[in-house]
Amino acid sequence: MDCNLQFILGLLCLLVVLISNPASGFKSEEFRKCNQAPFCKEARARKPGTSKAHVSEISLKDGSVRAKLLSFSETDEPAGALILLLTVYREGILRIRVKEENEPPSGKRRFEVPDVLVTGLEDRRLWIQRVSTENGVTVFYLAAGHEVVLQHSPFQIHVRKGSEQLVSFNSKGLFHFEQLRQKREGENWEETFRSHTDSRPHGPQSVSFDVSFHKAEHVYGIPEHATRLALKPTRGTEEYSEPYRLFNLDVFEYLEESPFGLYGSIPFMLSHNQDRTTGFFWLNAAEMLIDVLAPGWDKEVDNEEKTAASSIDTQWITESGPLDAFLFVGPTPKDVVKQYTSVTGTTTIPQYFATAYHQCRWNYKDEADVKHVDSKFDEFDIPYDVIWLDIEHTDGKKYFTWDPILFPNPEEMQKKIASKGRHMVTIVDPHIKRDDGYWVHKEATEEGYYVKDVQGRDYDGWCWPGSSSYLDMVNPAIRSWWADKFSLSSYKGSTPILYIWNDMNEPSVFNGPEASMPRDNLHYGGVENRDIHNAYGYYFHMASAEGLLRRGDANDRPFVLSRAFFAGTQRVGPVWTGDNTADWDHLRASVPMILTLGLTGIAFTGADVGGFFGNPDSELLTRWYQLGAFYPFFRAHAHLDTKRREPWLFGEPYTSLIRNAIDTRYALLPYYYTLFKEASTTGVPVMRPLWMEFPKDASTYAMDDEFMVGQGLLVRGIYAEGISVESVYLPGDEPWYHFETGAEYAGGHHYKMPVTLESILVFQKSGTIIPRKDRHRRSSTQTEKDPFTLVVALNTAKQAEGELYIDDGKSYDFEKGAFIHRKFIFSKGRLTSSSLHGQDNSRKGFSSSSLVDRIIILGLKPEESIGKHRALVESVNQKIDVERGPTILRRGAALNAVVIRMPNVAIADDWSIQLL
Template identity: 40%
Template sequence: MRSLNYLGILSLLLGVPTHSLKAHDFKTCSQSGFCRRGRALSARAKEAGEAWSSPYSLDPSSISIASNQAIFIAGVKSALYPEINFGLELRVHDDGVVRVRMDEVRGLRKRYDEAASWALISEPTISSDIKWTAGKKDIRAAYGPKKENEVVVTFAPLTVALLRNGKEQVVLNGQGLLHMEHFRTKTQEVTHTEEAAPQEGAEAVSDDAQAVITPTNPRAWFEGDKEDDYWEETFSSWTDSKPKGPESLSLDINFPNHPVVYGIPQHATRLALPTTTGESPFFSDPYRLYNADVFEYLASSPMSIYGSIPVLHAHSADSTVGIFHAVASETWIDVGHSAEKSTETHWISESGILDLFLMPGPTPEDIFKQYSRLTGTTVLPAHWSLGYHQCRWNYVSSDDVRTVQKRFDEEDMPVDVFWLDIEYSEEHKYFIWDKKNFPDPVDMINDVATLGRKMVVIVDPHLKRTSDYPVYQAASEKGLLVKTKSETEYEGWCWSGSSAWVDFFNPNVWDWWKSLFKTQQISTWSWTESTNAVHIWNDMNEPSVFNGPEITMPKDNIHHGGWEHRDVHNINGMLFSNLTSQAVAERSEELTRPFVLTRAFYAGSQRFGAMWTGDNLGTWEHMAVGVKIVLSVNIGGMSFSGSDVGGFFGNPEPEMLVRWYQVGAMAPFFRAHAHIDTKRREPFLLEQPYKGMVKDILRLRYSMLPIWYTAFRETSVTGLPVLRPHYVMFPKDKAGFDIDDQYYIASSGLLVKPVTEKDATEAKVYLPEDQVYYDYFNHHAYRGAANGKEITVPAALHQIPLFIRGGSIVSTRERPRRSSTSMKADPFTLRVALSRTGTARGELYLDDGETYAHRAGHFVWREFVAETPKKKSRTLRIASRDMGVARPGEAVDGVVLKAFNPANAYAQSIADVRVEKVVVVGLNSKPKTVKVEGGADLNWEFTLGVAAADKKEGTASILTIKDPRVSVVKDWAIIVEW
């Protein structure tokens, strides 16, 4: 969020760039010393061909195996530097994940090794079913129910391979690109060795106290013939002092039998990652993971944007395997595909240890579960946060907020949340209201809350450096701020002007930060002009520094523990939002679920809130790539995600805005947002027919809230994403590996094809199976095929290609309301979409939507089933049963319930909520009777379609059962007989 006028002034006065995207604002690999060195290493290996060999080897005599057999430790040497010691450790977890760690041992300094401690929810449980067997050339262990998994460590050269049924899944250092640059002194003279390469007669000399390596030197053969930005690096007008010298980590991670890879968000590109290497790369630079404030980012680029999750899925029709590399420093990743069979990746990180988790799968579902056991699942959000959010930079006053709310109600458009950007605060001193424009903040908040709505207010990580700002003063006096390389308080420039940054790596910060959000005075300063109806937006937390290198903090800044910013950069933003989430949850005695939106994120951020895709443009290209980015971050574990509806920049034409509302309504996080210089574009300002279209879209979203909330319960338990691309749903269908413009909503059976092209009147949809798919709105039946089939469907501007997969039952609430909180007692409609065999199932999850009572078992979790009790029976039985009782001991939002009482307090509170309508789609013929099992006949209507569930395409038959008066919390059955 940038005002170009404001930044223009900053640029003139301070030399701060005005950030429309300029290539020179951000590094390419060739401008980054360690990336350049890593890529050069790869180039030398490729040029050497079969003569290339890794200098790293394992010393078999150093092998130590823990008593439980699951932990294997050994020493590693580099033939280039025999005086340097490395340690290798492998652990096999009880779910089959293999953790591979390598660090320098007894070095001059300590490498940063704490990234995993921030990402993991706990130390993983080690397997008790492992036995290592050492041979002359390797050591290996087979495990799994049928010993189908095997991990093999080869001694010389060192490689680590994960196999399944004898087939290689992941290979580390198979190309010999492993290189952990060891710590050294700047005046250190290189010692000659000849063991790493076939060349002879090499020598090393010292010149001006720095190593100069001749081309015949083995080290030159491996590392290059000169020191390349080892001790200092300049980019534009900034110089990085690099006091620790070179410490980068290079590693090739290859997937010999997997042709497609997904993940490593966040990048604006296709879901199936295009190649960055070879003769005709799609991108010339590697993918970069380095949280950055990229203003107006490109719609197709490997450059980093706001978040970084170093997790990758490699996929084939036979299996899926995953890796998670717990590294927090800047990382570049080259991706290459070979002969449509394998994938080669090269990871180059600036600092840190090798801490790699190999996830064996073998299915996408298994990978998600394995990853979520490591880093946690998406937290079950507050129900209201799944509604519609209205935001812009900026609503300028209390009266502006009230007027916008009034207009929504006058137009009968639902909305749950109103947002305030940076201008609410006095001189951008967050927590402090600008009383000129917001003279009555608590009254304003209460006016919104009275109608069942919430507010979200921005709190950025930079603190204005002024004596009249108590938050800054306290942080400075307590020593809680990030420091420069000289150990003085770091000063940079952001919205507040001269600013300082809280160091969230300092444990002394945590309780202090939480105290700021208390709504009652408990310390020197608390946010008493706030209420529990206010939630928080954390922006600019990459961190964004207007006058810093690459618009961020200098890498040689110092955090708690003496770690440089380069070591922790990608984690920095996560800690800010994580602590904010905890602060909002704990701000009063009445614990309620917080909503915190973050722009920067890392592995594990999903445990604390939502993210959005940042400062996008109001273009068709950005609308389309936003869908792909959201799918990608879902792959990375962050299901609660979305893009700014309408684009942050620009003034989209009405057609584009309608399409963008359709995209937003079918995303987990649904928010409209706009730049301060854009025209006001609240949906009630549109002319007809566009206003009516957007109103219908908003109402559709609210009717589907039970579907979205049930989807979030599922992901909070299983780790499976809310939005599921084709390869997750149909992992063996090769035709769908590259599909990233349609997706499924969890296991609801809903298939979405967003329309992101101008003037579209129809859309092409891929159906992957021999199953019927029904149009959500008119129940037209489309038939897939066993080998996949592309269909063309109507997609005029008022139409959303949305389908119910045959075999699904979805629950909706169809009564229009002003907000989600007004719907809590509303009845339900069940859509029963029969499969080609005449069956269907679905789930519905409910709780109070705001507190943590569900963790104590206060919820309703129902399963709906439609089936024929007996073979060739002329009866369809539609039944409801309790899932909490059916699955005792299953975790709910991370808490395992030892017992479940279906008559819990919440269930009793909605005992009168009923199912008011059941719509059965796809019956073969008109029923004779429809009644509640053990009860009287029901009122129903039947419309005969031209296509049955198991026959040709066309309008399906519809049975509408009116008000069966069955409870949503009770077991019941409806019997349909022919």
Template identity: 40%
Template sequence: MKFVAAIFCAVVLFTGIITVDRNNFKTCEQSSFCRRCRKVEHNNSPFELVPATLNTYSDSITADLVNKNNGHLFVLKVEGVQGDVFRVTIDEKTPLRTRYRVTDALKGPVKPDVIKVTESKTELTVTCGQNKAVIHASPFKIDFYRNEVLFVSANAKGLFKFEHYRTKPEKSEAPAEGEENKETEVPKDDVDNEPGAWEEDFKSHHDSKPNGPEAVALDFTFPQAGVLFGIPEHADSFALKSTLGSEPYRLFNLDVFEFELDNGMALYGSVPVLYGHGTKGTAGVFWMNAAETWVDIYNRNSQKNVLSSIVNMVAGSDNEPLAAHFMSESGIVDAFILLGENPQNTFKQYTDLTGVAPLPQQAALAFHQCRWNYNDEKDVMSVSENFDVHDIPMDTIWLDIEYTDDKKYFTWDSRTFPHPLEMIGNLTARGRHLTIIIDPHIKATNSYYVHNDCVDRNYYTKNKDGNDYDGWCWPGASSYPDLFNPVVRKYLADQYLLENFKTTTNDVFIWNDMNEPSVFNGPEVTMPKDNIHNTEMGTYEHRVVHNLYAHMQTMSTFDGLLRRGENRYRPFILTRGHFSGTQRYAAIWTGDNMAEWTHLQASVKMCLTQAVSGFSFCGSDVGGFFKNPNAELLERWHQAGAFQPFFRAHAHIDTKRREPWLFPENTKLVIRDAIRKRYTYLPFWYVMFYEHERFGYPVMRPLLSHYPHDPETFAIDNQYLLADRLLVHPVAQEGATNVDVYFPRHSATGDGDLWYDIDDYTMIDSVGYVTVPVNSYKIPVFQRGGTIMPKRERVRRASTLMKNDPYTLIVCLDRSQEANGTLYADDEQSYDYRVGKYVYAQIKFTKNVLSSKIIDPSATFDTLAWIERVVIAGLDKAPQSATLKTSSKRITLDVIKNERSYTIRKPAVNIAEEWEIVLNY
């Protein structure tokens, strides 16, 4: 039966003949813990603080909580965390066994902050800087204030639930005759006799649940919020919708075949951070739990759209605040309360905890070409050569699973790829890279050394009976390494070392896929929850760590690639499964999408949500993975991808080949134009990712990030900002001849910024919606007035060949005739920048002087790159000439008037120098 199920799943995946089968995935009602948590009575919490148990420390307090219904005790801990953050943990006081605590999501130990504690008869106040947490004793509730304004309340709805560990009750005796229908009175929190408490079936799968019911849940309200957003990954709107009367949002890493749009079904990743934003400020909650989690969203206008809710919030109507109810199957309550005041600060608080995407190699930010699969070495080289023939830049070509020897990773098919090192060398000689896929499932055959090692060394995940777990995936019979064991992670990391994987080089990038983990014949196409892992903290069921499995694989891969390059080269990894903190190791994409306009539109929404949740390095399969896009959709998707962080074309094995030159000439030219435009902006992408690592702010940002007082921006998810410099509105409607672009205001009634069309510097000086005409080449992108953009306008076949090419500076002035920007450069592939080998310059225009000043004078970097051109838009009057001043020279430069801008040609100053250009009138 396993074989039949696996073959059926494989056939479905290969043919693409059906869409997602909802019956393969649970609803909340079919998940017993979700059902129980959702049934908790509102505003009737049985939990109380026990004041006599209070312990006060320099950075935290602890106290007991009691469940009045059964007398069970828990320990509450409230900590002050540096950066205006509170941490709340709740665990059993004397559990039958230690409950799992997530640690790997955090980038390092949490930095404590000093607190002050004051008490009254009914409440306890913990003050940390300008913030405070007011703990109410009965019923238990915590209110979190910033500057005396209430931003978050925990358990305000009274939905806190903590199912303590217990021994399994013996089966009760049959009722006496005549008493079959007599109701037995049980405590309100008694779940022992509820269906699914001690064992649960779903379809043909049985979950043994040896530990019984162990769910934890807590609600959070956001009194100042007009919109809630976050908790990716879902193919839904940026603004979270009310779940009243529908399914909660689900966080449970799953391989969902041909996923649907506009719902909260689980997808490949789970990032349990949620934000509430309103005109008075922003707050967030990071629910650090790796078990299956459902999140209910309570919206004051559940029957109305998000915009109606925002309007009512601004108008002061309807006093019920927005709220979220987190419900997890296991673990403890471990929540960080983010009180960042504004969106950017709050996003940074989260990345301060979980980390940022490290600065990638420049090549990773360029264009990637992929499909399942390029057939052989000749095919790979033909594709590479044709990009050159048609003058289309491309940095990386990708190989899917068919390159391997019978789906055995770390091997090559000797028939189709007999000379991998030669192939890799040929690509490298052209300035290009190769990416290969490595999935976590291991083909269970005695002819495979990795399988033999894992069996001999006891490295596989175990089933509930203690035997090696056997499932089905691409190789057929497969087993799954226990990635929670650090010894196993090191073993897999070692396989990437050049002495082991001898047919690769340091120029090969890695793609980790199917790592949710995907198990074709498993429950919900994944691993059984009662499987067993050996973690650093002890032995735990898969149910408590499920959402971390992919995270552990990327940790292992990153370690292997880092050591492969002797800690010199920056690894590039793409992963499908992910959790909070995975951004420290890998980029992500939105998974197996479809060649449909709605999926193009969804790519913006999904990557926006990921960006504010730590994952700045996000993109989608350009063109759609399943089905065949028509020419217009392919053109528009390349244009959209050119302005998203990760830019890769990819397609299913059964789709028609899509290389640009296979389409009519006009389509090829449109795609070529979009890709080349991406390459001109690579210096901007590079500085954005450097500043992301340095400062922690997202690269791709919702409009509310910089226009937090404009309610219209709260729900907009069809356009976005890149840093605070570009506004992007992809054309995502079939047959569009114009798009309505929203230009935001700084307050509900205030002015906006000046914006300049990047193609011709047309200035837009208005707020609200503006209809922008588009032709087949047009990508509506606007540079904000007051910013300076670095570009490179000499496009070569690969970004690695542009390293020493000159820069163009695009200066767009604000109403005060000023502008600021930055420029960053290093060797584009190593970690030498972390030891001061880089140049980082502040470029400023004020009082008719454009200047460049080195931000970190102690950093040095030898570069041949220079400033070739300066374009200034928005000048009030025409300069006659310009004077370049450096420490060693003074030169007069010509100023050329264009239709809407002025160009200063060939200042010819090295980017590592300090200089100024004075406009002469």
């Protein structure tokens, strides 16, 4: 390329970046609002009862209920017949599908999103054997005690238990299905937003309907938004005027407390009350907007409806795509999450190192900088497992390359990191630099692998490298080609300890409409971007993870972090909440954002500790580490223009406080890994809202400043500067124990807790046993053979139980039975360990030499004598001394703890220890 031309292009790229500069903050006018999108504006304008659809010709076909669904236009003219299919799956799942009966005139079919539903889902179908039809209503079996009621005219679907309605579809009559058709004479289908025109070649094709959650007190879910956990109404109140938007976008300095859509989209909502949790999922990757309707949201709703405040109505609107939805009947919060993840998949167990602490910024500038940061962690005795490199490590922002001046010896750099048991992550984004000398671009161009514009040319947009094109990841063959780029022979300078980060994969296009790809761009099979937009990042993430599976030892679990996500992402890898800001509001917002992701299937997630934009002061940074140590994904990250903020740079006492927070996470890694095992099998998240563990406690339903880590730990963050007293609610009717001191608190009460900068407000639930590894190490891999501490928190019945899961932390051998899974039970003064692995107790090649070297028992009061303070290790008939507090639990004295030191029982064996 001519040097002058290259220079000019470079300046143009810089101009584009400056125009999009994050420092300018969030600019709402750059993003489309509902009244600027005709499909949304029209749907919101419809009155209840507008839908005059009705069903007929009901029959059973292949075990599903099939019916003809006749809809009408708003002028009462027949709009053409649709086909309604209702399918039932085990565990109380109803699937609702609506399709055009006849092929559209253009031959275009609605795009059905592939690779989201789990393999084998159809094997779990319950074949509907018979239906009962009487008085315009068809009823059939869903689950024990549950029925589906299909009302013929007007068309409605209700799920009920006995006479109690649980969830309804179209009970407000807002169903609208714009069928694909030919353009009428003089009709203009184009739409313009700001300087961008969308050709809309297939015209209007929106779908909308209402879903009612009966007797619900709150609804949750539909990430990603920076909102409270319990979703607020968007119509019928003055607080929000916009619906919740699901449209994956690169949003600079997003607003806290806004329904505006961010980087990912999961169209799954849960409702909850004291007796029932239900859920609704719509498998559609087009732009979607969801209104939560306040009682009396429309003046034409009758008085009876206005007073039904315990029910929550919602309206779902999408620009295009299919109507393929699932209803989940619960009844518990965990049941609904299990049902949803049985459809879309559960979180894959991450490698052990990935659950530890990650150190990142944009950018560690060269190999010397990496070496310096790595050595400083050792100098200040702070553990970490992963150091990350952002885009500046590449040669001219060309992925799979290294800057030859700044990173001339990447393999040697990684080997030095690996020698300490640590790992490295590099960034690989979807924008491919349009440089004829760049081998990835050359191959993609020759093979026709790029997304096309509406004229059928390779789409050319602007991102960090300047002029860029975007791979068509909807095509499985292109995903396979991309996966091969991660091989050690292809990705020169990479090693087996190098893992990947997918950013900007919404996709982000600086000069595109709403800083993204045009809706009329074309993907594999002629699919428009409007139909696949929200799943593009999911497919890119999927292809990158497949690349790590293929390289070297294919038995290693991949680690690929993604910013964009969709339903099913949990099967691929972790996500984070994107480009947050170093302020107290964003620290506070991180909790409901992570909780919501967990409720919607993605258990491995976190927020940038310290905030991506801006410069946190020492107190904010310390509080963020104290909270972030309990995120499922624990990473510090910062923008290029921020001041350096590695943990030692703020001096004492802050260095020690941050070290203590990170140490706490490392001590709890066995507990977190066990929770990831649970998430992988049940879908239940690692980080949970309080109401998931206490579903009957109404005071927890809107609470999102506290959260549970598993069943055992309650965490209350501190979200304001200079706090000396903080309120904490401890639910339930059993005691809680302060995590650091062992102090006991009764459940079911609010407490005003004095706090200092050293305080971490964490409490262990009574009746639980939490495994820890307390020896200080500089990385998680160095803890493999370390002994365990078991913290036994007794309830009022003097009982407790817990689990521990261990495998090699790296491979898929656990799928062949190579793991240890223990159950601990304390009852009647005896602590026992037994296998959950199976009857043969075989570990199929995996073993652990680790011992239990300390057992801490909380909740035995002084008047509850334990005789001569001895314990019997029954498997070897050996008596050992027992100590009664005070003892150091974490960093405080537990006055009433009972401590059994050095019982020297193997963590992998069956054993019992009896207090004498």
